[in-house]
Amino acid sequence: MLLAVLDLVGIFVFGITGALVGVRKNLDVFGIQVLALVTGLGGGFLRDVLIGVTPPAALEDWRYLAVPVAAGLLTFFLHPRIGRVERLVNIFDAAGLALFCVTGALKAIDYGLSPLSAALLGTISGIGGGVVRDVLSGRVPVVLRSEIYATPAFLGAGIVVLASALGYHALWVPISAAVVCFLIRLVAIRRGWNAPLPRNP
């Protein structure tokens, strides 16, 4: 139940980032919907196919379609000036990353994967949607650009996996894990944290 709610919220915020990138790229209302759908559902598809859950949950449940469509339409009508789009994309993307790394890890645990696999699947499903969005719209994927991105996702997924291995299954575990991932990512965006660049010998 909690898993489904967090999943749908994650799909919603990722859907918004897809739609905002579509607005930025001057796509029409259909292109924006498609980008909202693939961004919202991409990470979960990847997760489900890798776990071996076919067809993916998102294809069997109408809510998984209604949510990104709603995100796309809402963004289409209410989006801000183009100049402020990029900042919003980053913030919603951080929220989606935080929610998906946690729900991805939880689902992987439910299907009996080992702790390491579960943490990695959480990370992959957190990163997946953004990669699909950026590749389709011709941007350098955010996970490759100069900021802390995969690390907080792995940390969030890791907290969930560790807590589960220690027998904690309370509601506050996934929620605090998502908050930790979200805050680290947000601080990284705000401060413009950069990791070391390669030396040129």
Place this chain on the structure above:
Amino acid sequence: MLLAVLDLVGIFVFGITGALVGVRKNLDVFGIQVLALVTGLGGGFLRDVLIGVTPPAALEDWRYLAVPVAAGLLTFFLHPRIGRVERLVNIFDAAGLALFCVTGALKAIDYGLSPLSAALLGTISGIGGGVVRDVLSGRVPVVLRSEIYATPAFLGAGIVVLASALGYHALWVPISAAVVCFLIRLVAIRRGWNAPLPRNP
């Protein structure tokens, strides 16, 4: 049987679009073959992996390879002037979209998926080949550009699913569904139909 024939025709026309894009991008005969193969087979791979049919049909049957290779060679030797390539890409792509949305939906029904899932899988397998082609060759995916694309595919798949739910399994159902999708897409290309763009507040 009908499913296999429609599938192979769809692979052939998608293979032609891949090869034409390769000609346009000035690839050599091998690059053109690869692009014909991934465009022809991409949508079906995606469909089979999402349904859970592994290995995908295209890997088990030599005809699924011979057809896109033939499409690639034919295009390599008989392609038109570069200036007229784009129009041909669009027309063959519309045919592939129409055929794949229908065969994708039929295959999903055969594997016992729910009507909603089957319609979505049809749409995804219709769109998939073109997305792979455009991403690999560095074009903005056609499904994101300013025209009616995913909608006719969903409509075609929906007709097949609805007819099947109502008990109609005649040959003319998938054929008329494909024709409907193809014609809508063709009119959209000819008229340059555009959906509303986002307002810039």
Place this chain on the structure above:
Amino acid sequence: MLLAVLDLVGIFVFGITGALVGVRKNLDVFGIQVLALVTGLGGGFLRDVLIGVTPPAALEDWRYLAVPVAAGLLTFFLHPRIGRVERLVNIFDAAGLALFCVTGALKAIDYGLSPLSAALLGTISGIGGGVVRDVLSGRVPVVLRSEIYATPAFLGAGIVVLASALGYHALWVPISAAVVCFLIRLVAIRRGWNAPLPRNP
């Protein structure tokens, strides 16, 4: 056992190519790690999902993560001048292609796939990592560029499949198949072999 060793060596050299492209694109140490990971593991993920082995081996075994991370860190600290990066990418990529086409075919045979499927899966897993690397970093995929690439991979995979069908399971079969693929690819790079281009009528 041999399969695992060849697989890990293939992941290592593909990881190096990913990291080198990251250095070239001026990514920071995290971006370079991500690119090393997806390049090293991409082909194997694709292979395992298509065979239906979920979750993929790489998610269940820590060595499959340690190896590309090591490749990424090594490259980050020891990479050559930018000007010489591209040549190294090509050579390591040829080695990865040769190893993956062979291990992919062997794994497909182990899982009972038909000879044709096994040869194709070998080719796909050889090509996969490089395609993911190039698409994510905004390069034209090497498999589409003007040189012999998919053909030696198919040849290497084919030798393994043929030998297995004839009852040869000795160690030297996969090793000589990989050497054949590697040498052909290397000669193609050195000589700048180009296949015929389409005529412009």
